[in-house]
Amino acid sequence: MALRELKVCLLGDTGVGKSSIVWRFVEDSFDPNINPTIGASFMTKTVQYQNELHKFLIWDTAGQERFRALAPMYYRGSAAAIIVYDITKEESFQTLKNWVKELRQHGPPNIVVAIAGNKCDLSDAREVTEKDAKDYADSIHAIFVETSAKNAININEVFIEISQRIPAVDSGRRGREGFQTAPAAVGDPPHLLLMTTPRVSPETTRRPSNIQPE
Amino acid sequence: MDPFDSTETLGYDKSEKGAENIATRLPWARFSSWLECVCVVTFDLELGQAIELVYPHDVKLTEKEKTSICYLSFPDSYSGCLGDTQFSFRVRQSVGQKGSWFREEDAYNRDAPGTLQREQAHYYGYVYFRQVKDGSVKRGYFQKSLVLVSRLPYVNLFQSLLKLIAPEYFEKLEPCLEAVCNEIDQWPAPAPGQTLNLPVMGVVMQVRIPSKHDKPGGSPLKQTQKENLLPAPLVLSTVHELDLFKCFQSVLIHIQMLWELMLLGEPLVVMAPSPTVSSETVLALVSSISPLRYCCDHRPYFTIHDSEFKEYTSKTQAPPNVILGVTNPFFIKTFQHWPHVLRLGEPKMSGDLPKQVKVKKLAKLKSLDTKPGVYTAYKTFLHKDKALIKRLLKGIQRKRPSEVQSAILRRHLLELTQSFIIPLERYLASLMPLQKSVTPWKTPPQIRPFSQEEFMATLDHAGPQLTSVLKGDWIGLYRRFFRSPNFDGWYRLRQREMTQKLECLHLEVICEADLLEWIKDKSEVEIVDLVLKLREKLMKARRQQLPLKDDVLEKLERYIQTVIGSLPEDLQAVLRRH
DSSP states (O other), rough: HHHHHHHOOOOOTTOOOOOOOOHHHHHHHOOOOOOOSSSSSEEEEEEETEEEEEEEEEEOOOGGGGGGGGHHHHHHHSSSEEEEEEEOOHHHHHHHHHHHHHHHHHHHHHHHEOOOOEEEEEEGGGOSSSHHHHHHHHTTTTTEEEOBBBTTTTTTHHHHHHHHSSSSSSTTTOSSSSTTOOOOGGGHHHHHHOEEEEEEOOOOOOOOTTTOOO | OOOOGGEEEEEESOOOOOOGGGGSOTTTTTHHOOOOOEEEEETTTTEEEEEEEEESOOOOOOOOHHHHHHHHHHHSSSGGGOEEEEEEEEEEEOOOOOOSSSSSSSSHHHHOOGGGGGOOSSEEEEEEEEEEEOOOOOTTEEEEEEEESSSOOOOOHHHHHOOOOOHHHHHHHHHHHHHHHHHHHHHHSOOOOOOEEEEETTTEEEEEOOOOTTTOOOOOOOOOOOOSOOOOOOOOOOOOOOOHHHTTTGGGGGHHHHHHHTTTOOOOEEEEESSHHHHHHHHHHTTTTTTTTOSSSSESSOTTTSSHHHHHOOOSSOOOEEEEEEOTTHHHTTTTSEEEEOOSSSSSSSSTTTTTOOEEEEEGGTTTTSEEEEEEOOOOSSSSOHHHHHHHHHHHHHHHOOOHHHHHHHHHHHHHHHHHHHHHHHHTTSOOGGGOOOOTTTTOOOOOOHHHHHHHHHHHHHSSGGGOOBBHHHHHHHHHHHHHHHHHHHHHHHHHHHHHHHHHHHHHHHHHHHHHHTTTTHHHHHHHHHHHHHHHHHHHHTTTOOOOOOHHHHHHHHHHHHHHHHHOOHHHHHHHHO
């Protein structure tokens, strides 16, 4: 089975839960008292996607302002960026928009952008509506999900959707625009269709239209 | 297997393994298995060279060490070094400074090749110096060095790392350094024989740490072609090797002489036009006798500010057995009394070939504008290998790539060193007691002492002529070698290994012996004595991390418990308490 290494970076304001998302994805654990990241943390996880193994090389960057200027080193050469905001902090959503701008200007040309509205378990304190975020994501053709690293909601989905959007190796067989021409669901390995993690709302379960829901 | 095993999991299914708790790890524990610290040295108008920043902040360097690092991190006369310059130095650790927390018996040193041991009393400094015009600074120039301080002789790895991080640092300053140090603190510790992924600043460097069990001269790491479309890792072919051909290009015809001078640990000064040339040449020379360890002090870049300057340049004593790399022309006078001085010029081509320096009389070493050359009265013991030189020179004409030329040169030097050392190894092995003479009930027999004459007598039938075509006075070379620090270092190392091997054999036969049968007719005193002796052996074996078969120590532990169990209860209580 072919192995592909995919560099993925996480960007976003400090405290939105970037490291928690990575820990949930890689180790399936959650620590409410996680320390702020200094510089960046690096982790890997290999998953099967169709007939390929995707090894995610994950660069979890620091959200603190003093590390802001270092970001280009981490998104340079990235296949995908997960930009995270906190649904309970309007400000973090504004920061996200700045990241999108920066990526458009200085990031790799074909970078897949995923937007993760984290802490969706705290809907009582919500400041960013799902619709606003979703509309924004659609306007920039980004993947969008609301996630909860704490309750393990939609974490794997982010990475699965990234896998789907990464241009295939054999470009003759599949299109380069991952979203529109994503491979047919019938060919999908069972694990993609049997995800059991709960989802917050039907909205976030929406997949590219040609993938059948389970 | 990915060495990032703690952070590597497979598949979307929930992993059973709990998270490795980074919080319980000592801060900087992983960082310190690679680096002591990272320093930024700057030029301060009032203070001169000064350390601007040290990372981690709590690292303990003495004032003397700091001063040395400051001076050695700038080129001696930096007018000629506009732009970026990379070089390396080595300093002695201050007396009384706490030793590294890595003991001599640490697992790394046990499995690493002799030439790549972690330094016990010295630090290497790997420098990236930048000097550019800058109107905003009073002196008109921006002058700063980023320095990695380490006990590991990994020149290629650390210089490659600097190439990645230094330009970013000069632009983004302290947060960048903070990030890099934290990333290095996530690296797996250097483990001989393993290929490691070292993530830093968005790049994954991949490098294999050599092991002492590697086949000498074996090709280090075959790149398996895999479908690595996006970020191909930055693969370094070696942690420590330099481009030998580039380093030796103007002295190719003297390679035999230089190898002998290194083998014998002769006092040698390399005068070079820049710290880069000086440090690379010294490190290349030191590596030329690999796998033999060069046991003398070596300073890839040495200046008058060095704390050993007086000691090493004293005219009242014979020059010490060291190799020093210098750039300051002032040193020509200082080292006039040294037996061997290699003066290198700017690398020049004469036609297709790099200009070769000539051997010159020491008396000619006078004026500051002394010409490039090997200033020595030394006559080689062995004849030079003309075929090798022809091959290399032909390679230049045919534009053979430098890496290939280096590989040819390295192989030649390796074979030469092996030819020299194999007879010694063979003789040394004959000094080991026979395996059958190791019995459980007696201390193992002694290793016989090394006798030079006895060794010389073996040369007729088992000398270097078996593996080398080089003619000359091999016997004379061995005699001279016996007086050198390199022989001493080699012999001590081998002796320690042999003693440990003997200890292992002893522990293994003890484990196979029927202890309970033996103690049947022994008095309590003898049995208690046995228990104490076995315990001591066990502790020593653990401390020295003896290369024992897996279950030997556990077996021994169980034996001790069984033997204790055979004693009366009051004695049992006493023995269990201690």
